[in-house]
Amino acid sequence: MRLILLGFGTVGQGLAELLLAKAALLSRQYGLKPVVVGIADMQKGSIANPKGINLKRALELAKKGKSLTALPGRVIEGDALAFIKAVNADVLVEATYTDIKTGQPATSYIEAALRKKMHVTTTNKGPVALHYARLKRLADRNRVQFLFEGTVVSGTPLVNLIRDTLAGCEIREIRGILNGTTNYILTRMEEGLGYEAALKKAQELGYAEAVPDADVLGWDALAKVTILANVFFGGKKKPFDYSCRGITKIDASAIAKAKEAGKRYKLIGRVWRQKGEVHASVAPQQIELSHPLAGVGGATNAVTVSTDALGDVTIVGPGAGRVETGYSLLADLIHLATSR
Amino acid sequence: MRLILLGFGTVGQGLAELLLAKAALLSRQYGLKPVVVGIADMQKGSIANPKGINLKRALELAKKGKSLTALPGRVIEGDALAFIKAVNADVLVEATYTDIKTGQPATSYIEAALRKKMHVTTTNKGPVALHYARLKRLADRNRVQFLFEGTVVSGTPLVNLIRDTLAGCEIREIRGILNGTTNYILTRMEEGLGYEAALKKAQELGYAEAVPDADVLGWDALAKVTILANVFFGGKKKPFDYSCRGITKIDASAIAKAKEAGKRYKLIGRVWRQKGEVHASVAPQQIELSHPLAGVGGATNAVTVSTDALGDVTIVGPGAGRVETGYSLLADLIHLATSR
Numbered sequence: 001m002r003l004i005l006l007g008f009g010t011v012g013q014g015l016a017e018l019l020l021a022k023a024a025l026l027s028r029q030y031g032l033k034p035v036v037v038g039i040a041d042m043q044k045g046s047i048a049n050p051k052g053i054n055l056k057r058a059l060e061l062a063k064k065g066k067s068l069t070a071l072p073g074r075v076i077e078g079d080a081l082a083f084i085k086a087v088n089a090d091v092l093v094e095a096t097y098t099d100i101k102t103g104q105p106a107t108s109y110i111e112a113a114l115r116k117k118m119h120v121t122t123t124n125k126g127p128v129a130l131h132y133a134r135l136k137r138l139a140d141r142n143r144v145q146f147l148f149e150g151t152v153v154s155g156t157p158l159v160n161l162i163r164d165t166l167a168g169c170e171i172r173e174i175r176g177i178l179n180g181t182t183n184y185i186l187t188r189m190e191e192g193l194g195y196e197a198a199l200k201k202a203q204e205l206g207y208a209e210a211v212p213d214a215d216v217l218g219w220d221a222l223a224k225v226t227i228l229a230n231v232f233f234g235g236k237k238k239p240f241d242y243s244c245r246g247i248t249k250i251d252a253s254a255i256a257k258a259k260e261a262g263k264r265y266k267l268i269g270r271v272w273r274q275k276g277e278v279h280a281s282v283a284p285q286q287i288e289l290s291h292p293l294a295g296v297g298g299a300t301n302a303v304t305v306s307t308d309a310l311g312d313v314t315i316v317g318p319g320a321g322r323v324e325t326g327y328s329l330l331a332d333l334i335h336l337a338t339s340r
Numbered sequence: 341m342r343l344i345l346l347g348f349g350t351v352g353q354g355l356a357e358l359l360l361a362k363a364a365l366l367s368r369q370y371g372l373k374p375v376v377v378g379i380a381d382m383q384k385g386s387i388a389n390p391k392g393i394n395l396k397r398a399l400e401l402a403k404k405g406k407s408l409t410a411l412p413g414r415v416i417e418g419d420a421l422a423f424i425k426a427v428n429a430d431v432l433v434e435a436t437y438t439d440i441k442t443g444q445p446a447t448s449y450i451e452a453a454l455r456k457k458m459h460v461t462t463t464n465k466g467p468v469a470l471h472y473a474r475l476k477r478l479a480d481r482n483r484v485q486f487l488f489e490g491t492v493v494s495g496t497p498l499v500n501l502i503r504d505t506l507a508g509c510e511i512r513e514i515r516g517i518l519n520g521t522t523n524y525i526l527t528r529m530e531e532g533l534g535y536e537a538a539l540k541k542a543q544e545l546g547y548a549e550a551v552p553d554a555d556v557l558g559w560d561a562l563a564k565v566t567i568l569a570n571v572f573f574g575g576k577k578k579p580f581d582y583s584c585r586g587i588t589k590i591d592a593s594a595i596a597k598a599k600e601a602g603k604r605y606k607l608i609g610r611v612w613r614q615k616g617e618v619h620a621s622v623a624p625q626q627i628e629l630s631h632p633l634a635g636v637g638g639a640t641n642a643v644t645v646s647t648d649a650l651g652d653v654t655i656v657g658p659g660a661g662r663v664e665t666g667y668s669l670l671a672d673l674i675h676l677a678t679s680r
Contacts, residue, residue, distance in 0.1 A: 018508070018649060022508055025508070025510075026508070029507075030507070155649065155650045156650065156653055157501065157505030157506060157653070160504065160505040161497065161501060161505055164500065164504050164505065164675075164678070165497030165500040165501055165504065165505065165671060166497060166671075167369075167370070167671065167674045167678070168358070168362055168365070168366070168667065168670045168671055168674050169667070170365075289635075290635070290637050291635075292632065292635055292636060292642075292656045294635060295629075295630070295631075295632055295634060295635030296632060297630050302632075309358060309495065309663050309664065309666075309667040309670075310495045310496065310657055310658055310664055310667055311657070311658055311664070312656075312657065313496055313497070313655065313656065313657040313658075314654075314655070314656040314657065315653065315654070315655050315656075316632045316652075316653065316654040316655075316656070317650055317651070317652065317653040317654065318650055318651055318653075323649050324649065324650055324651070326649075327508065327509070327649040327650055330508045330649075331505060331506075331507065331508055334507045334508050335504075338504070338507070338679055338680065339678055339679060339680070340678065340679070340680040
């Protein structure tokens with residue numbers, strides 16, 4: 001299995017580390033021998049080597065801030081599209097930056113790879129939230145797979161859980177805590193911090209960005225909700241077609257009131273079907289303390305899937321992280337090796 | 341895909357209902373067209389029909405307490421072993437009664453089917469807790485699959501979750517609430533009921549048997565823990581080789597003390613590795629209220645899987661039920677149709 005890594009930032013490096021650490025396990029258990037034949041990164045340069053790139057050296061160079069073009073192989077000039085054209089491989093691992101307004105340029109990379117009959121795995125929310133139906137059709141037409149486990153709750157296996165292990169169930173509703181940053185802030189607020197102080201704490205820990213809008217206004221959760229709507233409910237809308245409220249209006253008194261009522265505020269992303277139509281939303285909700293979602297504190301994510309045959313099934317796990325998100329790509333590669 | 345159903349009690353009927361309800365979905369989504377060519381039940385009689393048994397009529401007969409031999413087809417005399425010999429099929433669905441001391445007679449049925457190069461799916465804890473390694477080897481030698489999603493937490497997809505979607509992870513520890521009856525009793529005790537009153541309530545609701553030993557002494561959880569040890573840690577021991585304590589010694593004062601310390605009693609089954617050795621146990625434990633397992637009340641089950649790449653992943657769902665356990669068999673059939 002020959003791979004191209006597009007983007008060699010946190011996530012791409014997380015995958016490279018896992019490929020090194022787990023080479024023996026992958027080969028023994030799945031007969032899977034992934035060879036990275038190309039890495040293309042806007043900052044770090046682009047290199048191709050059909051015999052396989054030395055990932056240990058690539059990681060060393062990246063950590064020292066040096067260019068990957070120092071590695072043995074062919075230096076490819078031009079952008080990522082030129083790279084995909086020039087390098088032959090079986091799978092494109094797409095981990096470039098996310099733009100949830102346009103999905104570009106990642107969507108054009110994915111399209112180019114699918115047209116070249118390469119499987120694609122991505123951690124990029126933009127393409128799946130905005131262009132899922134089109135990309136899935138393109139993949140089907142070219143008889144390859146389009147996978148994106150890491151787009152919703154990082155490596156926590158939600159997408160594969162629904163697709164593979166809840167395969168025979170009718171999915172009636174999906175709702176959950178899809179953003180770790182806001183869940184961390186709400187958890188600290190319940191412990192007594194004010195919103196500003198809790199946000200500052202989240203920024204210090206690296207959970208929240210300096211400009212925290214994408215998290216606290218709910219946009220990140222909204223993109224994930226849209227992905228779930230697209231993939232599991234056949235939704236056709238774009239993220240900002242759905243209603244979205246973040247946590248910026250939740251104050252100490254609201255938290256205290258909920259607590260008195262035996263409840264707890266969570267920022268809940270939700271997708272459901274009503275009268276044949278697909279609905280989705282992001283909004284703070286008061287959750288009964290007895291519900292599995294209420295017990296999920298800190299930066300952890302959790303999603304409850306309501307089904308016909310099993311009732312509610314909830315999965316709780318990490319929603320971010322270098323190795324965690326890298327793992328989502330590895331899980332997709334194993335899926336490629338074991339499914340038909 | 342031709343199936344033999346062995347045992348047409350609650351679970352076998354639950355599967356039959358799902359096969360009827362989901363025929364269109366299975367065919368459309370997975371190209372899967374299961375045909376039940378034989379049903380063998382100790383009480384209800386045994387019938388074979390290579391053209392397919394009318395499941396709707398079989399369910400009607402079973403519900404009226406009538407014999408399945410009234411259905412069109414060939415009546416097979418003798419026991420289940422004779423039935424497996426006489427009827428050709430691709431998959432044996434084994435849902436006869438559980439004996440966790442010997443694993444018999446179910447184990448001999450599974451062996452006979454594997455030797456005939458039939459895949460096997462079972463909901464029966466005995467064979468997997470006592471004879472997993474041998475049955476897995478036999479399946480491998482005959483190039484068929486031995487599946488058992490329903491043996492641990494009913495249809496909640498724990499086994500498939502670990503095998504498929506956590507496939508690239510190293511599993512370091514599994515611990516969880518594996519018995520719904522005891523979790524229901526502990527939940528009611530925390531609300532103020534005494535042990536005897538809570539047990540009576542569980543019996544009234546059908547959660548606990550008249551002789552509740554298998555649940556309250558921890559044996560049911562112990563069988564499940566042993567299955568997890570066998571399958572995911574290469575454990576070689578039998579259930580009663582591991583330490584096992586139930587909930588019968590937990591009284592109101594113990595519950596109150598835990599509550600004061602911000603904790604909650606749960607009957608926890610646990611498997612882990614220490615210095616290369618596989619350990620397992622069942623015992624009541626005080627769980628921090630902030631842990632996902634603490635929030636799981638009533639008859640629900642929950643399991644936390646500790647991994648290298650993702651840290652802790654927890655799955656929460658039903659641990660029993662007619663359709664829920666029937667679904668575990670359907671999930672295994674879909675796995676057969678989609679894996680290679």
